[in-house]
Amino acid sequence: MSEYDVIVIGSGPGGYVCAIRCAQLGLKTAIVEGRETLGGTCLNVGCIPSKALLHASHMYHEATHNFTKMGLMGKSPSVDFKTMQEYKSGVIAQNTSGVEFLMKKNKIDWLKGWGKITAKGEVTVGKDVHKAKNIVIASGSEPSSLPGIEIDEKVVVTSTGALELPKVPKSMVVIGAGVIGLEMGSVYARLGCDVTVVEFLDHITPGMDAEIAKTLQRTLKKQGLNFVLGAAVQSVDAKKTKATVNYKLRKDETDASIDADVVLVATGRKPFMDNLGFDGLGGELTERGQIKTDDQWRTNVDGIFAIGDVIEGPMLAHKAEDEGMAVAEVIAGKHGHVNYGVIPGVIYTTPEVASVGKTQEELKDEGVDFKVGKFTFMGNGRAKAVFQGEGFVKLLVDAKTDRILGCHLIGPSAGDLIHEICVAMEFGASAQDVAMTCHAHPTFSEAMREAALACGDGAIHA
Template sequence: MSDNYDKLVTDLLIIGGGPGGYIAAIYGAKHGLNVTLVEKDTLGGTCLNVGCIPTKALVKSAEVCQIIRNSEEFGVICEGDLNVDMEKVINRKDEVKDRLVGGVEFLMKKNKIQVLKGEASFLSNKSVIVNGDRSTNIEFKDVIIATGSRISKINIPGIGLPFVMNSTEALSSTELPSSITIVGGGVIGMEFAFIYRNLGVEVNVIEYMDRLLTMVDKDVSREIKKACRKAGIVVVNNAKVLRIESNDKGLANVIYEDKKGEQTVESEKVLIAIGREPNMENLAIENTDVLLNDNGRGIAVNEQMKTNIEHIYGIGDVTNIIQLAHVASHQGIVAVDNILGKQRTIDYKAIPNVIFTSPEIATVGLTEEQCIEQELDYTVSKVSYLSNGKALTMRQTEGFIKLIKDNTNSKILGCSIIGADASSLISTLTLAISSGLTEEDLRDTIFPHPTTSEVIQEVVFGLGIGSLSS
């Protein structure tokens, strides 16, 4: 290696400036560590730049569009055509993103965290080289790998055609298509399906599995498919995409195979939403003794977020445990606590997950299918939004809340919500599970009226004497 590089020694090196990396950096700095963070792109990672936050900005624009479209139901008459200025939609998204990224940059400076722009590659178990404007050799006492994930590569003939895009490209597109085919019925695919549909686009979803959102309770999968039908989103399950072609009209033909044989759907655009995979590109992990997961996808860590090398940690999507920003942030705090000698472990039993479809979906803990697989003794209560006063005022009575308790100790095992305010309501059940609260503890809790939180009260009563609204 040439001597034409800078040298740096740091207590804690963090590779990756996403929600896991920057939270770990701030937490470490506040505990007196000398922290250096390396980020090759923009601080904030996928979540702030091309993931969670930008999509939620589009979700809100689409929601406003849908409210205006249905305004007569509330006695508000909006005359004239409804027009969507996609350039302004994208500009607003960028304003939100830039403000949050700026906030992260401010926190780095405030907490005296040295940020290097570039790509870090391991030289050994104790050092990396950062290739940026000027190469920097960094020696560290401890390192946290937080390089996140990247869009999964998929081999579909025609995927390189100009009308095919991935989620990152969709978030920057200022052209609103008249129609779109989405390949993949997971979280990314379904959020975009409702974004586009609420903006007035014809939407088709092609999913390889037998149901949408296979990670959620089957009842929730059925309910979101019902919501798709109501919204006019065409869903095809048990379908394998064979190829993508351009037809004589210059539009996309997505050719897929299902139980009926080979089928074709035409659309102006195609969105590939297959998922994400751990990002270890150019990390040169092979120059260390760090072990990977059994399938080679992601860095293997224990409950302290340690790899097999005492001073090397991994957090977030690169570990391929749970690909959620808030999980990465919590893992970062756990990792730093262990660096500080606190001997802390992470518990994944109460991880909330939110999917911003219409209606929203939120889950925590076990699904009923998981309870059956684990042969648990459990009771289920399920209550719809139909009798909830606040939901009625908003004309958002679709959906339900499903709660599962352990019959051996009355503790809450899991909750699935699909309906209004699901993203906010799930925090109550997350706290219940993480704190070991029982059915009785929740039954003794007073919920404000009139709010959608009353569905929690109803579903808890359903575990015993039955819902008070039935």
């Protein structure tokens, strides 16, 4: 029987980051993982492999659509999907082996197998029982589906199956116009697949700034994605090589259907807690089936904490990482803090979409007096040079104090640009603070400064 200060269940971004910080703070730490490799969903079947395929398919799109515009002549490349999948697998291997190296470097024991909390301060992995003063649940999430839809990961797939398809299908229906559906739909549309996105709501990307959502939909439609909005999926009839998606249009109750080679069910994710044992100890859950915690990530069971996708909040890897570091600080007797008002969100389509803070719709609902500073990437020389001038930056600031309340943008490298505003918001900066900061030329980041200038006397290049 091994004894630890901390046992972390789950080795995704929240779990492995938590384990590393615990070890750095002098705590004897172990991490439990049942997969053959560390890294959780994110590194194995989520963030990392999807970004590899997004990058590869974007390069193919550039070669077939934009190379000749830049004087790069020659035969257009063809898609060897098997090689593309091997490239993706190589990227996964580099990242998962990197996490394993970090475990060894920080002297963290990897308890291989699926962990179950069998008593307070006790985690059983296989036949081995391990004691811990503190247990951190970081078991992540799994894809959720709709009633009556059977997933076989061949014809009817989740994001996991969509990453492992043996070939590019001729047609695909994506159920759900959220982040996962749009990213994976983009991959296959670029590679020549006829993609149709079916969404229950009358708009894509629920919760996003409405103007950004409309612009993204218009851009993706130009790239070949089709959209059926306001459609309630009733069932999916799957055969060996085809499937039929049956849906009802909400506006007039009309029944309709669409056939496809592959159906991707991208209707969100749910906490993964199979055989975890938390409920057997009287652990409290929220109405949505998440583990209930206090503001220090403690559950109602003494000595057990929870972070990441199993608790409330956005299911984002970086949110889990922040919580992982913070809970380690708490366990070590220090102060752990996560600013939930400054957690960025990114969609890795092309163009990228990024946001942080409040949306216009939220500020209106809250009765906040605010100003909008907007700048289009058509006024940014660098963006026009890479054929991505269609997007824009929208900065939302308090009308009285000029303090930044939120930022939303669609355009090149949006996922990187957003962090300038994240830092500004963390320090309580104003739009003027950003506007007075020199930005290198020519860069995409100049658009951020221009949007800040637009909150005052006006943008220069508008």
